Amino acid sequence: MSALPTRKDEAFRYADLAALAALWPLPVQDIRVAAGETGASAVVLDGANDAAQDIAITLGDGAEYDLRLLNAGSAYGRISVKVTLGKGAKFHLGAAQIAGGEQTAEIVTEVVHAEPDAVSSQVVRSVLGGKAAGTYLGRVVVARGAVGTDGEQSIRAMLLDRTATANARPELEIYADDVKCAHGCAVGELDQQSLFYLAQRGLPPAEAKKLMLHAFIAEAFVGAGEEEALTEAALKALDAVL
């Protein structure tokens, strides 16, 4: 990983290559969790400068990891994560991505179920306004023999403006039998019925929208060790693009 990638590289298809050039090469942050151990961390990109992080997580047998991402800076933000799960390991990702203006924000994951009986779940919530582009590329690979795998992806994006773009691509590569993988992926606008319900009770439209977007983004941090702090930081970023 030394030469700057090109658009032909799937994982960089939507990247802001000009911004990335200044940050390249990215140091890989190596996280290893020994068998039976648990770990957790959160990455928050909420600064004013272009930022990119590359994380590799290796989980031993029965190890557990909880990763939370907030990609909500005011410039280019990219977080890529590669996770390799041992037998019976558990990985959870909760990520929120918020962008406005002409920003590009992206989260790229590759979760490899290398051994049997591992569980992975990913919840990614994006709110995109202005001409921003938000991308989630998420590959789940189930290796040969990794029976009993449970892999789940719940990917949702809300567009605040017609000019914003969401690229959401959950992908499954399964080489084993007896595997439970599910992905839900939706790009949309806020539920009109809910907005009317709130308005009928007297809530002005801007407030109703804000309340619903807060709830939407907060889903990324449910159950996190630092749930409150992460949610608060996300809502602050959200209010800045509303």
Next chain:
Amino acid sequence: MLEIQNLQATVADKPILKGLSLTINAGEIHAIMGPNGAGKSTLGYTLGGRPGYEVTGGTATLDGADLFELEPHERAAAGLFLGFQYPVEIPGVSFVQFLRESANAQRKGRGEAPLSGGEFLKLAKEKAGLLRMDMDMLKRPVNVGFSGGEKKRAEMVQMGILDPKIAILDETDSGLDIDALRICGEGINAIMRKPDKAVLLITHYQRLLDYVKPDFVHVLAGGRIVKSGGPELALELEEHGYEAVAA
């Protein structure tokens, strides 16, 4: 209080209300009955300003103010409350959270001081008690995981908190067991049976009207009020059916 004249409305370009007129004065309770698909819910939604329900003719005023000039939240602030036939579930947003904001937005619209957190909780607790609803339910996300009956009771709690001038209650009685029906009926009376308030009940059954006694009963069919009368009309409808009575 509420004056509807020759109201015409379409849903998805389909005419549903076809010249509906109805006057409801302060202190009155009216009931609208009618077959499925008659346009009863459409009437409520049109008055509430739900997107997709288009007014193509006629007028509706609330204490002289043209409802159709107002946004849905402004209609609420003007004193209009709609009890939904199918209350919406909103994950991640709690009742107390949105109701306090709603109540205060309404108060602001009327030039009144906002309720403090403590004042609001006291009010919410009182109204929940009236409907025998545990206060903890109001801390949960809006209607999520509520049974049909709990949703209807939660609608009545909201009505109590928001204290509207006029409530249009769309099939509040459907999905209620006998005890919940009585609790809701008594709740409606306690909250709304006052000289300066009015209620429009949309229902299929006499059983709600045993608790909330209407002053007037109307039959809505084909987008119009085709017959009006006193409480006895509801009994007549229950006995003989819409077709026989409204023919």
